[in-house]
Amino acid sequence: MKNSNTSDEITPSQHIDKFITELTDWRGKWVAQFRALILKTAPEVTEEWKWGVPVWSYKGNVVASGVFKDHVKLNFFKGAALSDSKHLFNAGLEAKATRAIDISEGQKLNETALIDLILAAVAHNSSGSKKK
16 A cells, blocks of 8 residues: 655544634534544544545545535535435535535534435445446
């Protein structure tokens, strides 16, 4: 496996810690809560630092968490292949493979539905389905 440590030699988890700490408003708290949820829900995932954002992966990328001025985005890499019966996906609906959830300040998400999406995304990667 290729080692892509930066010159400061910090781990992906340390990058994510720093990312969350530097977000001193609701967005940092939200990313921290999502991180705790995904690690509890799918302990087999690996934390990675890609494209300047936290990424959780298992047999491929599962979900990334980006932050913007007015929202946090959860980007499910293979979201188009997942069942979203509770209609959490509200962004990137036209994308070929990905689907996203944009969360605004104060917005509440159905945690059970989010857990279901996380589990479905990990299971999809585990199934060996490869969609390019």
